[in-house]
Amino acid sequence: MRIVMIGTGYVGLVSGACFADFGHHVTCVDKDKSKIDALLDGKIPIFEPGLDALVESNVASGRLDFTLDIASVLPEADAVFIAVGTPSRRGDGHADLSYVYAAAEEMAPLLRDGVVVVDKSTVPVGTGDEVEAIIKRTNPSLEFSVASNPEFLREGAAINDFKRPDRVVIGVNDDHAEAVLQEVYRPLTRNDAQLLSMSRRAAELTKYAANAFLATKISFINEIADLCEKVGADVRDVAKGIGSDSRIGARFLQPGPGYGGSCFPKDTLALLKTGQDYGAPLQIVDSVVQVNNRRKLAMGQKVIDAMGGDTHSKTVALLGLTFKANTDDMRDSPAIDIVKTLKDAGITVRAYDPEGMDTSKAVIDGLTYCENSYDAMTGADATVIVTEWDAFRALDLDRAKELLKRPLLVDLRNLYSRTDVEKHGFEYVAVGR
Numbered sequence: 001m002r003i004v005m006i007g008t009g010y011v012g013l014v015s016g017a018c019f020a021d022f023g024h025h026v027t028c029v030d031k032d033k034s035k036i037d038a039l040l041d042g043k044i045p046i047f048e049p050g051l052d053a054l055v056e057s058n059v060a061s062g063r064l065d066f067t068l069d070i071a072s073v074l075p076e077a078d079a080v081f082i083a084v085g086t087p088s089r090r091g092d093g094h095a096d097l098s099y100v101y102a103a104a105e106e107m108a109p110l111l112r113d114g115v116v117v118v119d120k121s122t123v124p125v126g127t128g129d130e131v132e133a134i135i136k137r138t139n140p141s142l143e144f145s146v147a148s149n150p151e152f153l154r155e156g157a158a159i160n161d162f163k164r165p166d167r168v169v170i171g172v173n174d175d176h177a178e179a180v181l182q183e184v185y186r187p188l189t190r191n192d193a194q195l196l197s198m199s200r201r202a203a204e205l206t207k208y209a210a211n212a213f214l215a216t217k218i219s220f221i222n223e224i225a226d227l228c229e230k231v232g233a234d235v236r237d238v239a240k241g242i243g244s245d246s247r248i249g250a251r252f253l254q255p256g257p258g259y260g261g262s263c264f265p266k267d268t269l270a271l272l273k274t275g276q277d278y279g280a281p282l283q284i285v286d287s288v289v290q291v292n293n294r295r296k297l298a299m300g301q302k303v304i305d306a307m308g309g310d311t312h313s314k315t316v317a318l319l320g321l322t323f324k325a326n327t328d329d330m331r332d333s334p335a336i337d338i339v340k341t342l343k344d345a346g347i348t349v350r351a352y353d354p355e356g357m358d359t360s361k362a363v364i365d366g367l368t369y370c371e372n373s374y375d376a377m378t379g380a381d382a383t384v385i386v387t388e389w390d391a392f393r394a395l396d397l398d399r400a401k402e403l404l405k406r407p408l409l410v411d412l413r414n415l416y417s418r419t420d421v422e423k424h425g426f427e428y429v430a431v432g433r
């Protein structure tokens with residue numbers, strides 16, 4: 001099977017490399033010359049564990065390559081995946097589909113009969129219809145199908161998620177598209193992965209419903225964490241107590257500084273917009289978005305409160321900037337709001353992140369970027385763990401105490417036990433405990 005991946009970002013590069021690893025021949029295309037040049041030079045433009053080795057071995061086997069030139073590869077393709085970005089449209093929260101539609105326009109004259117165009121980007125219901133219309137308009141005699149195959153991988157665990165998915169959703173309106181996608185994913189079905197076939201529209205909506213439901217679980221446990229703090233219960237016990245009910249499930253019940261990332265924030269907004277457009281308002285999702293926005297803003301104040309409200313000439317060490325561990329992605333990271341609140345209060349912020357420093361520099365300025373955790377903590381009045389990187393799980397607290405002006409640890413990811421931290425002479429503030 002010859003596959004072309006349009007868009008070589010987090011999803012396109014991981015999916016392309018995994019498809020190649022399954023044995024398909026894959027060409028990843030991007031408009032960003034620096035990305036393609038880096039890949040052709042053997043460099044991976046993003047941080048994703050295991051991706052460098054996977055790309056290297058598949059390039060070496062001749063099954064994976066990269067190009068800026070779609071005209072050189074599209075005429076041979078059996079399946080063309082669209083994996084371009086669908087960010088929030090400024091102003092109304094609707095998904096910005098301009099990259100998807102531009103990709104459809106560009107590919108239309110170059111496709112061959114029998115090709116299946118597969119949308120892997122997260123797109124609102126009906127986008128597949130529009131992609132089909134664009135291709136038909138530009139190339140009326142072409143025989144082709146348009147399918148939806150939303151992606152459920154998480155950054156930081158992307159390769160494992162892709163290769164061992166709970167399910168693969170295939171949204172098709174014709175048998176040919178179904179047969180081609182079955183063939184693309186056949187290596188996975190050998191591992192008993194579920195392939196769920198449904199209509200294109202159902203597949204498009206499934207992706208948003210999944211992300212909105214996961215975001216709901218997180219906002220729910222974050223509110224329960226707030227209540228725990230008031231009533232004197234430990235949210236970890238409550239999460240375990242409810243999560244062990246298989247109808248609820250234990251995952252995505254970790255309280256924290258609010259969800260961020262390239263997807264939950266924008267996808268919940270886009271789903272709300274779809275609900276409005278179709279006259280079926282989604283009040284639960286609306287509340288989830290509001291709870292999360294408020295939470296991200298409240299976290300900086302939580303730090304200030306932990307310091308006793310005194311912000312004069314104070315310095316805070318921030319450990320972690322990315323929206324979660326094992327990624328360099330800063331999109332909608334809670335760190336952005338936390339830094340803003342601290343800086344607005346006149347606090348100096350010293351920060352360190354194992355992989356996110358470069359991406360952060362493009363998003364947050366006015367910080368002192370530090371060499372490591374201990375450098376960040378030097379002279380600080382409080383240390384805040386924002387991201388659950390492994391590097392922050394076993395800090396040398398004795399060394400930290402020597403460096404800090406005040407041994408106060410605000411642990412927004414609940415990485416530590418209160419007794420352990422207090423044993424080292426620290427004050428400890430966590431989430432929902």
Ligand code: NAD
Nearest residue numbers: 007008009010011030031032084085086103121122151155
């Ligand atoms: P990204 O921004 O990392 O990558 C998108 C890439 O597409 C960019 O490199 C851009 O240059 C390229 N591009 C845009 N238009 C192009 C065109 N016409 N031709 C060639 N290349 C083009 O985005 P991402 O995080 O990979 O997300 C892609 C889609 O997948 C989004 O819809 C997102 O919601 C969805 N998704 C993302 C994740 C994730 O973990 N990041 C997971 C599941 C689904």
Ligand code: UGA
Nearest residue numbers: 151152153154155218252253254256259260261263323324
């Ligand atoms: C999420 C989904 O988990 C993927 O299934 C989906 O494919 C992807 O969005 C997408 O559509 O792009 P991702 O954003 O990479 O993946 O990361 P998650 O692990 O889901 O974390 C998202 C945010 O929720 C992070 O800020 C994380 O810290 C937070 N989170 C997650 C919690 O606060 N608590 C939890 O229990 C889980």
